[in-house]
Amino acid sequence: MEEDLKTSAKGQILSIRDLPTLPKVLEEVSRLVQNPNTSIEAIAKVISRDQVLSAKVLKMVNSPVYGFPGRIGSVQHSLVLLGFNVIRGVIISTSVFDIMSKNMEGLWEHSIGCALATGLVARKAKLKDPEEFSVCGLLHDLGKVVAAVQLPELHKAVGEAVRTQDLRWFEAEKAVLGFGHDRINAWLAQHWHLPSTIKEAMSSHHFPERAQFYPQHAAAAHVGDFVVRLFEFGSGGDDQIAPLSEQALKILGLKLGDLDEVLDGFAENLGEVSSVTFGPEDDATPKDKV
Amino acid sequence: MQKIPLTLAKAGMKLAKPITKANGMPIIAAGVELSDSLISKLDGMGIDKVFVVGDAVAASQNPSERVLRLDPLFRRMDADPFMMQVKRHLREYFTIKAAADAAVAEKG
Numbered sequence: 001m002e003e004d005l006k007t008s009a010k011g012q013i014l015s016i017r018d019l020p021t022l023p024k025v026l027e028e029v030s031r032l033v034q035n036p037n038t039s040i041e042a043i044a045k046v047i048s049r050d051q052v053l054s055a056k057v058l059k060m061v062n063s064p065v066y067g068f069p070g071r072i073g074s075v076q077h078s079l080v081l082l083g084f085n086v087i088r089g090v091i092i093s094t095s096v097f098d099i100m101s102k103n104m105e106g107l108w109e110h111s112i113g114c115a116l117a118t119g120l121v122a123r124k125a126k127l128k129d130p131e132e133f134s135v136c137g138l139l140h141d142l143g144k145v146v147a148a149v150q151l152p153e154l155h156k157a158v159g160e161a162v163r164t165q166d167l168r169w170f171e172a173e174k175a176v177l178g179f180g181h182d183r184i185n186a187w188l189a190q191h192w193h194l195p196s197t198i199k200e201a202m203s204s205h206h207f208p209e210r211a212q213f214y215p216q217h218a219a220a221a222h223v224g225d226f227v228v229r230l231f232e233f234g235s236g237g238d239d240q241i242a243p244l245s246e247q248a249l250k251i252l253g254l255k256l257g258d259l260d261e262v263l264d265g266f267a268e269n270l271g272e273v274s275s276v277t278f279g280p281e282d283d284a285t286p287k288d289k290v
Numbered sequence: 291m292q293k294i295p296l297t298l299a300k301a302g303m304k305l306a307k308p309i310t311k312a313n314g315m316p317i318i319a320a321g322v323e324l325s326d327s328l329i330s331k332l333d334g335m336g337i338d339k340v341f342v343v344g345d346a347v348a349a350s351q352n353p354s355e356r357v358l359r360l361d362p363l364f365r366r367m368d369a370d371p372f373m374m375q376v377k378r379h380l381r382e383y384f385t386i387k388a389a390a391d392a393a394v395a396e397k398g
Contacts, residue, residue, distance in 0.1 A: 166366070230380065232359065233350045241363040246372050256379050263383060267351050271294030272339065 009177060013150045013184055022095050022192070025050045026088065030193065033084055043084065044076035047091075056094040056278055057087065063276045064269040065116045065138075066131050082131045085195050089135030092192065096145060097278045103148040103155075109234025109274065111138055113266075116273050118224030120262045125252040127216055136201030136217050137224040139194075141236050143184030143202070144169070147177070162237060169237035170206055182206055209247040219248035227259070227266055233274070296338050301326045306394055307341035321397060343395050353387035360384075 029046050032038045048054050054075050061078045062070050066086070072078045079087055093111065100108045118137025122130035148155040154177055161172035173180040182203050189199035201217035204210055205225055208218035226244045228234070249256065303324045308316040309332065317335070318328075324342070332340070360381055367373035 230363065231350045231356070232363075239362070240365060241367065241373075243367065243370060243373055244376055256376060259379075260383055267353075267387075268293055270351055271298060275295050275298060 009151065009179070013146055013187065022092060023050060023053055025053060026091050026095075029084075030088070040076060040079050044074070044079055047075045047087070053091065053094070057090055059276060059278075060090045060094060061087075063112075064272050065112065065119055065134050065276075067119075069272075083129070085198065086131045086135050088194070089139055089198060092142075093135075093138050094278055096142065099149060100145045101277075104145055104237065106235035107141060107145060107237075108277065110228055110236045111141055111234070112273055112276055113228035113231065113233040113270065114138065114140055114221070114224045116224075116269060117227035117262065117266050118220050120265045121220045121223045121227070121252065121254075124258055124262055125216070125220065125254055127220065127252075132197060133201075133217060133220045133224075136198050136205075136221045139198060139202055140185070140205045140221045140225060141181060142188055143181030144236065146184055146188060147173075147181060151177070159237065166240075168240060168242055170242070180206070206242070208245055208251060215251045219245070219251040222248045223252065223254075223259075223262075227262060230263075231266060231270070233270060293339055293341050296329065296333055296340060299324055299329050299332075299340055299342065301329065303342040304395065305340060306343045309337060309340060320394075343391065353384040353391060356384040357381060357388060 025047055029043055032043055032046065047057070057075060057078060058072060060066075061068070061072050061082060066082060068081055072081060075087075097108060100111070115134045115138035118140075119130050119134035122133035127133060147158075157176045158169065158172045161167050161176055162169055165172070167175065170180050170182075182205070185202035186199065188194075189202050194202075197214045197217045200211050200214040201221040204215075204218035205221040208215055208222040211218035222245055225236075226242065229236075229238065229241050232239075249258075301324055305318065305320050305322050305324065308320045309318040310316045318332075322328075324340075360377055364373065364377045367377065
């Protein structure tokens, strides 16, 4: 019976009609990437055809979340510096920006804050390709917004349970839906063919010690989530902290005191990161054009 | 102290670091209070980021506010010894930050 509910909910969640529409460009690019002979130039050309999307990508990659603030001038340059996995994550997140800000207030800020924090954690732990970790943070709560859109009544009931029973969002999801956004994340990542590293971070950020293949990605997103909750920048639906896994710090080779530097970097860059939004009133073109 | 884009700067905020030209030459000293006319002048000079004191943009970044928020944020963690250790560590971290901010503000 319970499995039935899960199966039907999964079907409903993945009924693509109302899923955030990813730009057509992304599909085309994903196909191109499968051919090892495709050049970066060719991929950049396809993305650059969509000018609005390109401007959004450039705004994102030039924020301090990634390692090159204000220094990336073209889509091609961003692909060379950050790689396709990162750019794909950035495209997905900018595509859901509207839906996110409409359906769950504070979730965008929570997500981009988590991207900043997760990247800082990865740098502190001296992990390779910290930008990819940032994307893990960026997408870690995507399942929440998809649930909000596809299962609006249940989403409301989850919010109600959080308020009246002092549950955390994740606990309330399990009480109301029978599963959490971590499961939805796994379905989505599969559906969108995201790389396994990002998929595992999305599906295991609440229990990084259970991650099977990429515990570091899951652990970094877990600690990033803790940091953004601590600063209460935006909200993933909670007004309380979630338990920090001691094991996550061990997986990353970090001690509690190592977090100080992460917190320093987070507080210092938050102001700038908070200006990365894509509302109609926001100027999506680089500032120097004005 | 926090680095913010000039677009978020407001009159009344206080500079935590001097503003310098690209070659390092200081234009405006730390501690100076921003005014609308100063902000538009900085904009005209092509300055797009400034360091300001305290909680100008959001309570998120204000360490004294963070200290106050620890109890409500950790309200369900009392039975978890590791989380209590984490909380003690964070209280110390934010308390020291708050004291440092206060010292900078006074100097200005």
